[in-house]
Amino acid sequence: MANSHKRDTDARLTPRRTPKAVLVAGPLAFLATASAVTLGVLASDPGTRDIIASRDATTNLSMTREPVVSRSDSRRAARTSAEYLMNLQDAYDARKTREAIRHAHTRLWTTTLLNIWSGPEADAKQLGELDAAKKVLVTGRAAQGRQEIVLDGKARWVTAGYLADEKPAPAAAAGLSSAPCPDSSVEDGLTSGAVQVYRSVCHAFPQVTTYLGWDAHGEHSSGKAIDIMTSDKALGDQIAAYLQAHASELGLYDVIWWDQIWTPERASEGWRYYGDHGSATANHMDHVHVSVL
Missing domain, CATH: 2.30.30.40 (SH3 Domains)
Known part of the structure; x- marks a missing residue:
């Protein structure tokens, strides 16, 4: 009986689909074949070969040619x-x-x-x-x-x-002196050369009343230096000029005043910048420093 049979899956035949790759490959194969044939025909003609070669050479040159700049041009x-x-x-x-x-x-x-x-x-x-x-x-x-x-x-x-702004007073005309000064305690610990400087300056510039001699720092520790205390720029200039004028006789090593340094060894250079050391005293703007050899 027809209705006694087990129901089967639909066994109707359906059209088989052609894979897409096959569909695309056909035209491509045709085009490749046509192109090869065309190129073969063109290549067989001598004139065409020359045109193709010329175009290839031009294309290669245009792709590889770059401006050339020499090093000498760059340096120049x-x-x-x-x-x-x-x-x-x-x-x-x-x-x-x-x-x-x-x-x-x-x-x-x-x-x-x-x-x-x-x-x-x-x-x-x-x-x-x-x-x-x-x-x-x-x-x-x-x-x-x-x-x-x-x-x-x-x-x-x-x-x-x-x-x-104002004309400086004439420098002291006095020469050197070895006579004792009013404050003999300044000479304690000083060498004979430094004592000579002290006595000469104190007599040439009696308006200066304060001097510093031996100390435990810098050139003062050797007993070869003294500080002539003054903040008067014009007076300090006169004292410095006096020391310069007698540098050879006094055997001076250096003179420092108003942030400038002068040494007999480099006298041709004049006064040189001493440098900022942080304060008026350190920059020698309140005293003339002088030392001997």
């Missing part, structure tokens, strides 16, 4: 640029100097013998000396421990700190 360009900038800076500096000279109107007095320099730089050329008690025109510009002045219409530089 850098050097030219640096020289150009230096010339610009020189022109700018010259213009500022001309302006400073043109607008200078203040005159100050030199308080001691000063070296004249071509510029503020450490390697500037020394052009001569400027005597004490000379009135000079100043521009107001300062750099690297020097001040700019005008001499014969040209910019020149001197050590800063030695130009004053």
Whole structure:
């Protein structure tokens, strides 16, 4: 009986689908075959071969060709640029100097013998000396421990700190003295050379009443140094000038005053910047320090 049979799964036939890869591969195979045939035909023609080769060569060159810059060209360009900038800076500096000279109107007095320099730089050329008690025109510009002045219409530089509004009093004309000073206790612990300096200064500058001699620090510990106490800039300048004038006779090693140092060994350099040591006393702005060999 028909209804007594077990129900079977639908056994109807369905169309078989062709895989997509096969569908795509057919046209591609046809195109590849057609392309090969076409290229073969074209390649068989000599004129066509030349055109293809020419295009390939041009394409390769355009893809690989790069601008070539030599090292010498790079160095030359850098050097030219640096020289150009230096010339610009020189022109700018010259213009500022001309302006400073043109607008200078203040005159100050030199308080001691000063070296004249071509510029503020450490390697500037020394052009001569400027005597004490000379009135000079100043521009107001300062750099690297020097001040700019005008001499014969040209910019020149001197050590800063030695130009004053008022003419300095004449330096003491007294020579050296070996006579005892009022305060003999200052000589305790000093060498004979330091005692000679003390006695000479105390008689040449009787207005100075305070001196410091032996101490346990620095040059003072050797008994070869004394401090001549004064905060008066003009007076200190006179004392420093006096010591410079007698440096050989007194056998001086150095003189330090107002943040400047002078040594007989480097006398041609004049006063040199001593450096900021943190206080007026450490910078020798309240005393003239002098030591002997």
